[in-house]
Amino acid sequence: MKNTRKLTSLAMLLIAVLFSATAWAQDAKPKASPAASAEGKIGNANVTVNYSSPAVKGRTVWGELVPYGKVWRSGANEATTVTFDKDVMIEGKPLAAGTYSFYTIPGEDKWTVIFNKTAKQWGTQYDEKQDALRVDVTPRKAKSMNERLKYDVTKDGLLLSWENMEVPVKVSAKK
Structure with a gap:
């Protein structure tokens, strides 16, 4: 009887360890x-951009995954x-000076860039009433394909x- 209890306890412990290892392995999977x-x-301004970087994954991004004419x-x-x-x-x-959420309205020939006063929010909770500034910019063809979304801070500004x-x-x- 004692051996059966010991075997049962040992089996339960082994099962618990296996489930824990499986859960840890799932956390190690890279984020999309x-x-x-x-x-x-x-x-003289320090600039920081924090973002999540999606991949193209063979999809057509502009006009399809990211529709033209809608806030992104x-x-x-x-x-x-x-x-x-x-x-x-x-x-x-x-x-x-401050921290802003950064939205855009992509277009084929013109983009609207939006700095929104509500910085800490889920990306789809945009509220136009909180806009601090909107400006129009002109997109251009990249010199090479970028699989992942990337931001750069250059001497001239921001580059998406x-x-x-x-x-x-x-x-x-500002002077």
Whole structure:
């Protein structure tokens, strides 16, 4: 009787260990849209972009996965955020220092770039009434294919790159 109890306890322990190992292995699977960031300096302003980076995965991104003429969270998961530690000029218009959610309205020839005052939010909870600034920019063909969405902070501003498209946003330090 004692041997049966010991065997049963040992079997239960082994099963528990196997289930734990399986659960841990699932957590190790890479995320479909991993978190990423870009940092840099534009003039005297420190700039940080935090976003989730989806992949193309053989899909047509512009006009299909990301429809033209509709607000897009410009990333995946939580809203992409842009932080400026100093007041800046975006495409010649003033924007106060702070952290903003970053949305866009893609178009074939023109994009609207949106800095929204509600930074911490799920990407699909956009509220136009919270917009701090909207500017129009012109997209361009990328020099090479970008499998993953990527942001860069350059001396000239922000650059969103994904699939075969780049979207430059001019940023300058406020004087």
